[in-house]
Amino acid sequence: MRENLKISSSHWVLIIALLAAMFACYQLLIPYLNPIILAFIISMLMYPLHEKIEARFGEHPNICSLISCTILTFIIVIPLLFVLSALVQQGSVLSENIYKWVTHDGIQTAFEHPWVTTALNWANHYLPFDEVEPQDIAKRLAEFASGFGTRLVGMSAKILGDATNFLLDFFLMLFVLFFLLRDHNRIIHIIRHILPFSRSQEDRLFEEVEKVSKSAVMGSFLTALAQGFAGGIGMGITGFPMLFWGTMMGFASFIPVVGTALVWIPAAAYLFLTGDTTxxxxxxxxxxxxxxxxxxxxxxxxxQGSNGMNTLMIFFSLLGGLQLFGLIGLLYGPLIFAITIVLFNLYEEEFSRFLDKQDQS
Incomplete structure (x- = not known):
């Protein structure tokens, strides 16, 4: 008995020491968690392509991994740099046009529209606010427009800083991805060996993580890309800078409930007020x-790859992920929900006899 107790105690000491060491490692990796997690997810998405590269250069794993990372760089970084440069250029032109419109009586013409006059009269009569005068609004807009260029420069600097951080995180992610692709089979073997599940349970867990990763990337980011592209075409046809407003609509599509309406409703209202009703x-x-x-x-x-997740769960996983983690939460949210569902199903199967007894008691 004593020997068993001693062994059990040493096991507990080992487990506690391991947990403490893992927590220390977690603290060290906190600043770099997003690139590392993203590298794991992208490695799963890219592995089918990497396998084809390995079939051609199988005897050189380093070269295969380098080719896969290079392909990803050309797919993401080159278009991103082009879009950023075009955004800054079109944003500058937009700020000039807004300033000219506000300071050259464009705002006064809009306030003379019958619908705007009716709306202001209604607001002044029924709403419990101070009386709204078109001249006051025009003055405020002119003050805003005069400082808009300065704000745009500040926003551009922030975007540039964010882009720099993104590039640093991206190359860190590439560094991690290189080793994940190169040592994919070995890493999977180690994870399988450590997890206290049966082989079938591990297969289900890995399959679900892969499915949800793919569906979250496709569902959120490809939908935003498609909406930004289609929205940019509509904005371009109606005379707005296509790339700038298409990109804004792509980002707006990530916002739950309102989405792209945050961009196109003010744009349509502007066209209507300036007489371009059609x-x-x-x-x-x-x-x-x-x-x-x-x-x-x-x-x-x-x-639809998010098995077991209905529309309501997907909605809250996206909303909660966005609130908790920012943009990357659109990937983390569904992933956390999906892993929870798989673990719950494994729990239900493992303790099915106990749960059935509880139901009968």
């Missing part, structure tokens, strides 16, 4: 029918 109706119709249908049809289709 183009305003076209932009609204295009955004509702074409851009909106992408979100309603493409996102559920691409996220």
């Amino acid at each position: 183009w305003a109706i076209f932009l609204a119709a295009w955004s509702i029918v074409v851009v909106g249908s992408i979100d309603n049809l493409l996102r559920p289709l691409l996220m």
Whole structure:
């Protein structure tokens, strides 16, 4: 008995020491967790392509991994640099146009529109606020427009800083990805060996993580790309800078509930107030029918890999992930929910006799 107790105690000491060491490692890796986790997820998504490269250069694992990382770099970084440079250019032109419109009586023309006059009269009569005068609004907008260029420079500097951080994180992710692709089989073997599950349970866990990773990437990021592309076409047709506003609509599509309406409704209202009623109706119709249908049809289709997750769970996983982790939470949220569901199913199977007894008692 004593020998068994001694062995059990040493096991507990080992487990506690291991947990403490793992916590210390976690503290060291906190600043780099996003690139590392992203590297794990991308390694799963890229592995089918990497296998084809390995079939051609199988005797050189370092070269195979380097080729895969190079392909990913050209797919992401080169288009991103092009888009960022175009965004800064079109954003500068946009700020100049806004300033000219506000300071050259464009705002006064908009306030003379019958619908705007009616809306202001209604607001002044029924709403419990101080009386709203068009001249006061025009003055505030002119003050805002005069400082808009300065704000845009500040925003551009912030975007540039974020882009620099993104590139640093991206190359760190590439560094991790290189080793994950090169040593994929060995890493999977180690994880399987450590996990206290049966082989079938491990297979289910790995398959679900892979499915949800693919569906989250496809469902969120490809939908945003498609909506930004379609929205940019609509904005370009109606006379707005296509790339700038298409990118804004792509980012807006990540925002739950409102989505791309955050961009196209003010744009359509501007066209309407400046007398381009036909183009305003076209932009609204295009955004509702074409851009909106992408979100309603493409996102559920691409996220159907999230087995066991209904629409409500997917919605809250995206919303909660975005709130807790930022943009990367659109990937983390569904992944956390999916792993929880798999673990719950494994628990239900493992303790099925006990649970059945509880139901009968």
